[in-house]
Amino acid sequence: MEHVLTILIADDNPSDRILLKAILSQFGHKVITAIDGQDAIDKFDPDTIELVCLDIKMPHKDGWEAALEIQHLAGDLFVPIIFLSGIADPIALSNCLRIGGIDFISKPYNPALITAKLNAIVRLLVMQKTLEEQRDALSAYNEQLLNDQDVAKVVYENITHSNCLQDPALSTIHYGTHTFNGDVILAAYKPNGGMHILLGDFTGHGLSAAIGALPLADIFFDWTRKGFLMRQILPEINARLKNILPANMFCSAAFIDVKVNNKSIEIWNGGLPDLLFFPSAADKPVRFSSKNLPLGVLSPDAFECEIDPISFVPGDRLVAFSDGVYEALDSSGQMFCHSVLHPLYQGDIDAEHSLDWLVDQLETEGVLKNPHDDISCLSVRLDSNIGIDSSEQEIRKGHDEAPADFSFEYVLNADSLRNTDPLPYVLQILTTVPGLSSFSSQIFMILSELYSNALEHGVLKLSSAKKSSSDGFVQYYDERERRLSNLVDGYVKISVKVSSDLNSRSLILYVEDSGSGFDYHSVNYDMSNTELLYNRGLALLDQLCSKLEFSKGGSAVTAHYQWQVGGLG
Amino acid sequence: MVESFIDKKTGCLTIQIKGRFDYSCHKAFKQAFSKGSVVSSYDVDLSEATYLDSSALGMLLLLRDHAGAERSKIRLIHANNAVVEILKMANFHRLFVITE
Incomplete structure (x- = not known):
């Protein structure tokens, strides 16, 4: 037998005690002896003792009392208890098993029988140990998993919320x-x-x-x-x-x-x-x-x-x-x-x-x-103020004062008008301007108004009067889709100039299209007529920009946008 | 429950779904189409399928992938109204032939 056990024996009869110790030691087990029930309880250490053998009849607490206290001391640990007995009364013996004993050995001792029973117990202990290890591993794994889930949940919620x-x-x-x-x-x-x-x-x-x-x-x-x-x-x-x-x-x-x-x-x-x-x-x-x-x-x-x-x-x-x-x-x-x-x-x-x-x-x-x-x-x-006030970002001061001075021109011809939306790219360049990123929502609104006017009314020649009813509105967008996909000729030119003068910064957006222009003298900048489904774009632009100028018969428009840096401290 | 049989003449593998078509069918459904025999087309018989959930839609996509995606020949046949409704909501009629 390879597995060596630490065994506690309690028997008030010295010769029985020494005999059993001799038999068990012979197989290499480590044996600790006690002279009565109380001594057994005192010597029991749940961390080292793996098997307990108790005589039933002992002074100072008998085997049954000792068994109950030892089980109590062992707590969650499984420590098998074997009763030693000279009596052959079936009721007394079955009582041993009832209170938690796993077996009994009757006296006089028979070494062959003791060996066989010990082997069975060792198998039981090994099995028990494996189960405990698996249980511990499982609960450690589960704990790890729950911990991982908690961390992942935080990340997940940060991203999705x-x-x-x-x-x-x-x-x-x-x-x-x-x-x-x-x-x-x-x-x-x-x-x-x-x-x-x-x-x-x-x-x-x-x-x-x-x-x-x-x-x-x-x-x-x-x-x-x-x-x-x-x-x-x-x-x-x-x-x-x-x-x-x-x-x-x-x-x-x-x-x-x-x-x-x-x-x-x-x-x-x-x-x-x-x-x-x-x-x-x-x-x-x-x-x-x-x-x-x-x-x-x-x-x-x-x-x-x-x-x-x-x-x-x-x-x-x-x-x-x-x-x-x-x-x-x-x-x-x-x-x-x-x-x-x-x-x-x-x-x-x-x-x-x-x-x-x-x-x-x-x-x-x-x-x-x-x-x-x-x-x-x-x-x-649904409301027309969704995302208007709330998109206003805090205006940061101080480090956004570096001057900028550049210009570029972006011309989109028919193929590109069909397949690309230039606005995010233009916006991306503009937000590199120190301080301008704070105004990106306004800049984007100006840009997108200018661009959609140029594309829809200039290049695609759509009349916004169509948008005056809900049905017409849907038709307008269907028509826009249709004309855009069939577009062979036309262009939109976007030119951007950013310049700095002391604390003033200015952005000039010039958008020109291949269309025939429009009668810009009759534009009504009055926003109060909110019932109008169309033509609100220009009124909006007029409010956002410091100056709005038309040229080339209405096919080109220049929007001036200005902001100050540092001045207010 | 999933059952399948192959018509050796036409090379058509029929996979029959009975009861709820949901995640519990996952293993059996996957096994049904990955048996390894030569298959030229697939019929998924839904006549006895009472219900179908999103993991079932996922399994159909797995089958489609297995059968060569755009080149696959898969028919979803005999589906009841409730099942057709779910298939249509996911616009699966654009990926599969759905017949009564």
């Missing part, structure tokens, strides 16, 4: 089935006002679902901040997810672009239940169903952006939810989309309280108690 979800225009609900949530709601202000919102639902739940949210959020925030458009951000997210996710994972999502300068939203839906647009003036919501494959399914060259535009008036609402709501089962086992959600689709629910109503329904039908999918809902109260 570094957004503007607290904006008063947004209300959201979020119920996860795991520590990690496979649903994400992201919202970010655009540099020129307005907001990008994304509601995404990754395949599966838990950590494996959450992991894809990191690159998604990363691109979403970074590209929005840099001024990229929804049409540019979506293909990038799709390509990145396609690249990194396994084939069976993807992200059903809705992307909403809130454009405040022309009071419209654009909706891209890939695999989510219908988004609902509630015009305050109509009874029923307009439904925007999924027209795209989810993100991360198609290869970059096959990816398409099927986008629906709609114009809004302040107070209209947009509601979106993940399929955790749509496919939730009501108490009768029917899916929500076929039962509970009906009144919402019929317009019987007050749009403003639709989220509270949804939570009530989820609660009443018992979905929240036992959700088997992550649940997310989003409601946006």
Whole structure:
């Protein structure tokens, strides 16, 4: 026998004690002896003693009393106890086993029987030890895992929550089935006002679902901040997810672009239940169903952006939810989309309280108690001031005073007009100017107004009068799409000049297009007529710039923007 | 539950789903299409599938990848209305042939 045990023997009969010690020592075991029950308890050390042999009849606490106290001392450790007995009374012997003994050895001792029993006990101890080691390893592993999850959760939440979800225009609900949530709601202000919102639902739940949210959020925030458009951000997210996710994972999502300068939203839906647009003036919501494959399914060259535009008036609402709501089962086992959600689709629910109503329904039908999918809902109260005040950044003083003096010219011909959006690149160069990054939202707004005027009215010859109704608005954008894709001739020239004079800095943006110009003398800069769906762009520009000049019959415009540095201390 | 059989003449592998088509089918579904025999086309028979979740959509994409992505020949057949609705919401009719 290879395994050497440390054994405690208690027997008040010296000859029995010495005999047993001799037999056990013969096999190499280390033996400690005690002369009675109390002595055994005193000598018992749970950390070293691996087996205890107790005579039943002893003075100062008998074997049974000693056994109970020793078990108590051993606590969680398993220390087998064997009773030694000269008696053959079956009831006394069964009592030994009942109080926790694992076996008994009857006197007189038979060395062959003792050897066999010890072998059995050693096997038991080895098995016990292995189990304890596995248990400890498992709990250490589990602890490590929980710790890792906690760290990952912090990182995950920092990345996915570094957004503007607290904006008063947004209300959201979020119920996860795991520590990690496979649903994400992201919202970010655009540099020129307005907001990008994304509601995404990754395949599966838990950590494996959450992991894809990191690159998604990363691109979403970074590209929005840099001024990229929804049409540019979506293909990038799709390509990145396609690249990194396994084939069976993807992200059903809705992307909403809130454009405040022309009071419209654009909706891209890939695999989510219908988004609902509630015009305050109509009874029923307009439904925007999924027209795209989810993100991360198609290869970059096959990816398409099927986008629906709609114009809004302040107070209209947009509601979106993940399929955790749509496919939730009501108490009768029917899916929500076929039962509970009906009144919402019929317009019987007050749009403003639709989220509270949804939570009530989820609660009443018992979905929240036992959700088997992550649940997310989003409601946006549309308004033309979204992202306007809040995008105002703190103006830093002091180190932004270094003068800058440069100019460049960027000419886009037909092919490039079709395929690129130059604005993020121009903005990127401009924000390298010390101090100008504080004004990037205004600069971006000026740039994008100038550019879209040049492109849409100049090059594409679209008349903004078309935008005067909601329907016309959609037609306008369809027409814009059509003309742009068929464009063969035309250009937009952007020229930028930054100069410094003492504490004054100036930026001159000159934008010229190949169009035939327009009657700029009749432009109405009055912003008060907010009912007009069009022509608000120029009024806005006029307010932002210190000077706005037209030339070349209206086909060229120069915007002067000025700011001061240091002067105020 | 997943069952599959191959028509040796046409080289068409039929994978039949019974009951809920969700993550519990993952292993069996993967095994069904990666058996190694020569297959020229696939039919996924959904006539007895009562429900399908996003991990099932994921499995269909796995099959599509396995079958050569754009070059794959996969039909999703006999799906009930609820299942077709989910497939359509994900716009899977652009990736698979869906027949009644």
